[in-house]
Amino acid sequence: MARWLLYALGGGMGHFTRSCALARVALKRGHRVSLVTNSDFAPDMPLEAMLGPGGRVYRLSAALDKDAVREAVEALLEGVRPDLLVVDTFPRGIAGELAPLLPELRMGKVLVHRDLNPTYVERFDIASAVEAFDLLLVPGEDAAFAGHPRAVRTAPWVLLGQDEWMSRAQARAWFGLESGDARPLFAVMGSGNAVEVAEAGDIAERLQARLGEAAAVRWLVPPGPWSPEHPHARRRKRKPGRVPPREVWPALAVMPGVDVLVGAGGYNTVQEARVTGTPLVALARERRYDRQALRLRPEELAHTGEELVARAAALLDSGAPRGRSPATYAGGAKDAVALIERIVLSA
Amino acid sequence: MNAETCQVATGFLFTRECGLPAEALCPNCGRRVCDAHLTSTEEGALVCTACAGTATRETEDDASYYYDDYGYYGGPNSFWGQRTSRDPHDFTEADGGSLRHEGDAAFEEDMVGS
Numbered sequence: 001m002a003r004w005l006l007y008a009l010g011g012g013m014g015h016f017t018r019s020c021a022l023a024r025v026a027l028k029r030g031h032r033v034s035l036v037t038n039s040d041f042a043p044d045m046p047l048e049a050m051l052g053p054g055g056r057v058y059r060l061s062a063a064l065d066k067d068a069v070r071e072a073v074e075a076l077l078e079g080v081r082p083d084l085l086v087v088d089t090f091p092r093g094i095a096g097e098l099a100p101l102l103p104e105l106r107m108g109k110v111l112v113h114r115d116l117n118p119t120y121v122e123r124f125d126i127a128s129a130v131e132a133f134d135l136l137l138v139p140g141e142d143a144a145f146a147g148h149p150r151a152v153r154t155a156p157w158v159l160l161g162q163d164e165w166m167s168r169a170q171a172r173a174w175f176g177l178e179s180g181d182a183r184p185l186f187a188v189m190g191s192g193n194a195v196e197v198a199e200a201g202d203i204a205e206r207l208q209a210r211l212g213e214a215a216a217v218r219w220l221v222p223p224g225p226w227s228p229e230h231p232h233a234r235r236r237k238r239k240p241g242r243v244p245p246r247e248v249w250p251a252l253a254v255m256p257g258v259d260v261l262v263g264a265g266g267y268n269t270v271q272e273a274r275v276t277g278t279p280l281v282a283l284a285r286e287r288r289y290d291r292q293a294l295r296l297r298p299e300e301l302a303h304t305g306e307e308l309v310a311r312a313a314a315l316l317d318s319g320a321p322r323g324r325s326p327a328t329y330a331g332g333a334k335d336a337v338a339l340i341e342r343i344v345l346s347a
Numbered sequence: 348m349n350a351e352t353c354q355v356a357t358g359f360l361f362t363r364e365c366g367l368p369a370e371a372l373c374p375n376c377g378r379r380v381c382d383a384h385l386t387s388t389e390e391g392a393l394v395c396t397a398c399a400g401t402a403t404r405e406t407e408d409d410a411s412y413y414y415d416d417y418g419y420y421g422g423p424n425s426f427w428g429q430r431t432s433r434d435p436h437d438f439t440e441a442d443g444g445s446l447r448h449e450g451d452a453a454f455e456e457d458m459v460g461s
Contacts, residue, residue, distance in 0.1 A: 009458070010459065062458070064458060066456060089461075094460065124455065288454065
């Protein structure tokens with residue numbers, strides 16, 4: 001079995017969550033997997049527990065500058081000595097540090113190829129950078145080099161298989177709804193960064209005020225100081241009736257209990273809504289590399305907070321919460337591991 | 348509008364007046380300011396955080412600083428905590444627009460880009 005190093009540098013939760021999805025499958029196949037992240041969410045995330053035995057996580061400080069990131073990545077490659085390097089999103093590395101290294105590295109090289117800002121693609125000659133990879137995996141959505149001869153599309157990668165999701169009844173109970181409570185449940189997902197997690201709370205409160213007793217609204221937060229379960233959380237006095245934060249990660253586990261998901265257009269939020277058939281209304285948040293608006297369907301996209309709340313509320317009026325789609329195939333990461341084993345590790 | 352309450356705008360997605368009891372008037376913009384939104388400039392003048400934020404941006408050329416207290420570790424500037432002082436890197440209403448329209452000059456300079 002091979003030693004894998006998953007390069008999941010970058011902010012937010014998307015890079016390490018997508019990489020964890022791959023890592024979990026690889027570990028079950030008997031590979032030894034290390035994952036490196038510098039996300040400012042990572043210190044609070046139970047990544048080792050999610051990966052299980054054999055998985056190793058290296059958390060670089062989000063405060064490391066470009067030179068420090070370069071040094072850390074070089075040290076990791078030297079220390080781990082992987083047979084396989086899997087790079088999420090950034091073919092040149094988050095600091096451009098991989099570009100000079102990749103041609104010399106004697107190991108299998110795989111790029112997880114997600115959407116990238118076309119200005120970056122052009123200015124930094126990403127077309128040349130992707131040539132260093134043996135395989136480009138395109139997980140569930142279009143990307144600049146999806147037509148590359150070594151690119152293979154897969155279904156989306158999500159962290160949990162369908163057998164790991166709660167049932168609808170279990171999830172509604174987890175959300176605190178009584179078994180006789182038939183109200184639809186709206187979940188507002190906090191993600192992206194600290195400001196956006198807090199804003200999700202504002203959205204939840206506005207939505208609850210708008211919907212009143214016709215629906216239940218929950219504010220979901222990842223582990224972090226905004227969570228009442230966090231050891232360093234500051235207690236914030238909330239007025240009676242306001243929506244408290246509820247910690248969950250990955251939210252996919254409880255998605256079967258959600259009738260309308262409200263959030264942003266990041267990869268995980270959108271793909272988790274898609275595979276569970278959950279109606280989604282979302283803002284396209286500004287990102288340096290990712291273009292969230294392209295990921296969202298026109299009927300899902302809201303341009304302002306007010307529009308977001310109005311669109312979500314309109315779903316209640318239209319009866320959409322009762323019409324969620326059936327779940328779809330959630331095994332993209334499993335297929336990706338099979339492709340890596342066949343195309344790269346067997347070469 | 349309440350004549351007794353702070354007029355400094357808060358929030359990025361839903362901008363609104365703070366609404367806490369006002370303690371002073373900002374000598375720069377004339378808005379009523381609560382204790383939480385009152386801060387001192389390097390010269391020692393007491394102004395509202397919005398004016399202080401704008402002044403800081405005008406004199407700060409280094410756009411690559413790391414925002415080292417982002418409310419993550421429950422320090423005094425945690426957004427869950429009661430603010431008793433103002434970090435010069437705090438977001439203000441003046442930042443909302445600029446955050447949404449960042450340029451692309453920082454490709455491969457932003458270590459937590461996504």
